[in-house]
Amino acid sequence: MYEATVSAPVNIACIKYWGKRDTKLILPTNSSLSVTLDQDHLRSTTTSRVDESFEKGDRLWLNGKEETVKEDGRLGVCIKELRNWRKIEEDKNSSLPKLSQWPLRIASYNNFPTAAGLASSASGLAALVASLAKLYELPQSPSELSLIARQGSGSACRSLFGGYVAWREGSKEDGSDSLAEQVASREDWPEMRALICVVSDLKKGTSSTSGMQRTVETSTLLKERLNIVPGRMEEISKTIKSKDFENFAKITMKDSNSFHSVCLDTSPPIFYLNDVSKSIIQVIEELNRSSGEIIAAYTFDAGPNAVIYSLEKNIGKVLGVINKFFPQAEESKDPFKTKSEDLPESFNQNVVRQGGWEKGSVKSLIHTRVGDGPRTLGKEESLLNEQGVPKTLA
Amino acid sequence: MYEATVSAPVNIACIKYWGKRDTKLILPTNSSLSVTLDQDHLRSTTTSRVDESFEKGDRLWLNGKEETVKEDGRLGVCIKELRNWRKIEEDKNSSLPKLSQWPLRIASYNNFPTAAGLASSASGLAALVASLAKLYELPQSPSELSLIARQGSGSACRSLFGGYVAWREGSKEDGSDSLAEQVASREDWPEMRALICVVSDLKKGTSSTSGMQRTVETSTLLKERLNIVPGRMEEISKTIKSKDFENFAKITMKDSNSFHSVCLDTSPPIFYLNDVSKSIIQVIEELNRSSGEIIAAYTFDAGPNAVIYSLEKNIGKVLGVINKFFPQAEESKDPFKTKSEDLPESFNQNVVRQGGWEKGSVKSLIHTRVGDGPRTLGKEESLLNEQGVPKTLA
Numbered sequence: 001m002y003e004a005t006v007s008a009p010v011n012i013a014c015i016k017y018w019g020k021r022d023t024k025l026i027l028p029t030n031s032s033l034s035v036t037l038d039q040d041h042l043r044s045t046t047t048s049r050v051d052e053s054f055e056k057g058d059r060l061w062l063n064g065k066e067e068t069v070k071e072d073g074r075l076g077v078c079i080k081e082l083r084n085w086r087k088i089e090e091d092k093n094s095s096l097p098k099l100s101q102w103p104l105r106i107a108s109y110n111n112f113p114t115a116a117g118l119a120s121s122a123s124g125l126a127a128l129v130a131s132l133a134k135l136y137e138l139p140q141s142p143s144e145l146s147l148i149a150r151q152g153s154g155s156a157c158r159s160l161f162g163g164y165v166a167w168r169e170g171s172k173e174d175g176s177d178s179l180a181e182q183v184a185s186r187e188d189w190p191e192m193r194a195l196i197c198v199v200s201d202l203k204k205g206t207s208s209t210s211g212m213q214r215t216v217e218t219s220t221l222l223k224e225r226l227n228i229v230p231g232r233m234e235e236i237s238k239t240i241k242s243k244d245f246e247n248f249a250k251i252t253m254k255d256s257n258s259f260h261s262v263c264l265d266t267s268p269p270i271f272y273l274n275d276v277s278k279s280i281i282q283v284i285e286e287l288n289r290s291s292g293e294i295i296a297a298y299t300f301d302a303g304p305n306a307v308i309y310s311l312e313k314n315i316g317k318v319l320g321v322i323n324k325f326f327p328q329a330e331e332s333k334d335p336f337k338t339k340s341e342d343l344p345e346s347f348n349q350n351v352v353r354q355g356g357w358e359k360g361s362v363k364s365l366i367h368t369r370v371g372d373g374p375r376t377l378g379k380e381e382s383l384l385n386e387q388g389v390p391k392t393l394a
Numbered sequence: 395m396y397e398a399t400v401s402a403p404v405n406i407a408c409i410k411y412w413g414k415r416d417t418k419l420i421l422p423t424n425s426s427l428s429v430t431l432d433q434d435h436l437r438s439t440t441t442s443r444v445d446e447s448f449e450k451g452d453r454l455w456l457n458g459k460e461e462t463v464k465e466d467g468r469l470g471v472c473i474k475e476l477r478n479w480r481k482i483e484e485d486k487n488s489s490l491p492k493l494s495q496w497p498l499r500i501a502s503y504n505n506f507p508t509a510a511g512l513a514s515s516a517s518g519l520a521a522l523v524a525s526l527a528k529l530y531e532l533p534q535s536p537s538e539l540s541l542i543a544r545q546g547s548g549s550a551c552r553s554l555f556g557g558y559v560a561w562r563e564g565s566k567e568d569g570s571d572s573l574a575e576q577v578a579s580r581e582d583w584p585e586m587r588a589l590i591c592v593v594s595d596l597k598k599g600t601s602s603t604s605g606m607q608r609t610v611e612t613s614t615l616l617k618e619r620l621n622i623v624p625g626r627m628e629e630i631s632k633t634i635k636s637k638d639f640e641n642f643a644k645i646t647m648k649d650s651n652s653f654h655s656v657c658l659d660t661s662p663p664i665f666y667l668n669d670v671s672k673s674i675i676q677v678i679e680e681l682n683r684s685s686g687e688i689i690a691a692y693t694f695d696a697g698p699n700a701v702i703y704s705l706e707k708n709i710g711k712v713l714g715v716i717n718k719f720f721p722q723a724e725e726s727k728d729p730f731k732t733k734s735e736d737l738p739e740s741f742n743q744n745v746v747r748q749g750g751w752e753k754g755s756v757k758s759l760i761h762t763r764v765g766d767g768p769r770t771l772g773k774e775e776s777l778l779n780e781q782g783v784p785k786t787l788a
Contacts, residue, residue, distance in 0.1 A: 202747040224618035
């Protein structure tokens with residue numbers, strides 16, 4: 001039986017990807033940089049299997065639900081490219097089994113609910129690409145594989161590495177230099193923690209795919225953002241290599257705000273931050289001010305959820321302010337069992353509206369840290385049963 | 395008795411003033427353009443009187459409350475400059491009474507509550523300057539007077555004219571070319587209506603004076619906004635002269651969004667739009683889309699209140715969507731008694747969160763229209779009693 005099961009991590013960008021210069025190849029208008037989060041807590045797992053005896057045609061299940069794989073769709077393109085790479089190896093070495101000719105069965109599963117508002121496409125596509133690469137025993141490096149993952153879902157390319165990861169925009173028309181590479185490993189700066197605040201939202205926002213192109217077409221400020229990002233990429237890489245949290249945080253917050261600015265500068269404007277998101281920003285700014293140093297950095301993707309980066313030694317202070325001002329509806333399981341610390345003495349509580357936020361404005365917290373890249377799992381973790389159908393369905 | 399009573403209008407900018415290149419002289423980083431609103435509905439009234447027999451020293455009351463006039467404060471500077479201009483006339487013509495040497499008594503009153511969230515400094519300073527100019531019988535033109543009003547409160551310079559008014563940023567260091575002038579009169583385009591939606595806010599925002607300088611100091615996108623505004627000033631002036639509402643509205647909405655974008659791009663970020671403000675934006679965008687033409691334009695100053703511009707023939711449709719989705723706490727008195735019209739057939743109600751907004755998210759509506767410049771009022775409208783003290787206090 002030819003099968004591989006791989007898990008891949010979620011990543012949260014500090015320098016945001018927003019805008020494509022080529023929508024088909026998914027080539028971005030700017031480079032981006034993210035922190036890979038720990039798969040112990042958040043992950044997508046994918047099992048890929050080929051079998052000569054399978055009925056013709058590929059089949060794929062996402063979270064137990066079968067999806068149609070369109071040949072020219074994003075999933076279809078990834079599968080086709082990796083199959084081609086396998087074929088090249090088979091052509092070079094005739095002793096290899098002709099796996100590229102056999103039907104595929106793929107099952108993918110996210111261990112976090114969609115309702116958490118975390119983009120699952122990055123970890124999901126990364127797990128798919130990594131599991132097929134493993135199944136086909138491809139010789140390509142993670143950066144080369146990232147070229148394929150990118151075409152499945154832009155930011156997926158960054159989930160093929162652990163630690164701190166850059167997606168270089170590249171300049172070639174065919175996209176062959178628009179790939180991900182590691183800036184620093186998890187081990188280089190292991191103290192980085194992330195606290196995800198899952199914020200309730202009463203209305204579905206604009207999808208990032210359509211939103212970013214509206215920005216490219218209509219924002220007059222985007223041009224200036226694109227001038228600024230290259231400098232930020234260089235600067236933040238230096239802060240990571242020198243473990244300079246203060247400047248890492250400054251750049252992260254600035255770039256998140258810059259990204260949401262160009263969303264607002266779009267016609268019609270795009271809003272992802274809601275009143276709770278903005279209040280989290282004001283609380284973190286005040287935490288930094290009253291601490292006399294920058295100990296936390298907020299960042300927001302295409303939705304109202306906050307991700308707060310902080311170092312291990314300071315995360316208790318972050319939990320302190322978040323738990324005080326944003327009481328959650330559900331108690332969160334903290335894998336680190338970190339205790340909330342008191343507010344700094346000079347913390348000005350007027351930054352939060354009088355009476356504070358009602359319970360459940362932040363639904364739940366996910367406390368995690370910087371993590372490693374895709375992991376190959378054992379047979380016992382396979383998502384498929386003997387017949388090549390998800391076990392959850394059997 | 396030497397006395398003048400003058401009223402001056404509120405103005406709401408379509409091209410926003412945000413940032414000073416000289417904070418003492420109040421010289422802006424960009425030109426701006428506003429619509430003057432009708433004093434029949436919203437106004438500041440000021441009575442200025444001089445009397446040789448008054449006790450030495452000037453006295454001033456705002457809404458019945460006495461204020462200290464600091465010589466180098468904003469009010470003090472305006473009074474001093476106008477007094478100097480009077481002195482020049484007295485020196486030229488010795489037959490003139492020496493009003494410049496006599497103590498002043500000034501009372502000013504806004505007919506709209508501060509709680510309405512409308513900036514009263516523009517109309518208030520304009521009324522002060524216009525009433526002193528009248529009292530002193532100054533020969534200066536409104537544009538020349540706008541140089542003084544500007545130093546009292548930047549946007550006050552635009553309230554010295556009716557209709558459609560530009561504040562030219564100017565280039566001279568002494569500010570002598572940073573003045574207001576009329577682009578078109580009320581009579582040139584009298585059909586312009588404004589609907590002010592007073593939005594509740596649970597937290598006081600950043601003052602515009604400190605906020606705009608934080609933007610100048612920290613925003614990386616402001617530079618690009620400053621490149622864009624001159625083109626917008628030219629374009630919107632053309633739309634006003636040709637009564638092209640569609641393009642007037644497009645530019646107005648774009649510039650409001652651009653202004654709030656640079657606020658968000660400030661460190662720490664500044665937020666004026668809240669969830670209700672954003673929902674009003676989405677409703678107006680959908681009203682325009684579903685109407686098949688742009689019939690309304692939103693704009694927001696340094697606060698959550700929306701001002702919606704629309705033409706007389708379409709204002710009923712605007713009232714229709716606002717009343718449907720934002721039921722007010724208090725019934726508003728509409729001087730035009732306009733009836734709310736039904737939503738366009740293809741209006742997509744999903745742009746508003748499910749269940750709609752609770753009553754009072756918009757506190758009240760003020761329906762008004764384009765108006766004229768400062769008005770000289772009769773003696774019977776004087777705010778001062780015989781002793782030179784506000785009548786309201788007597």
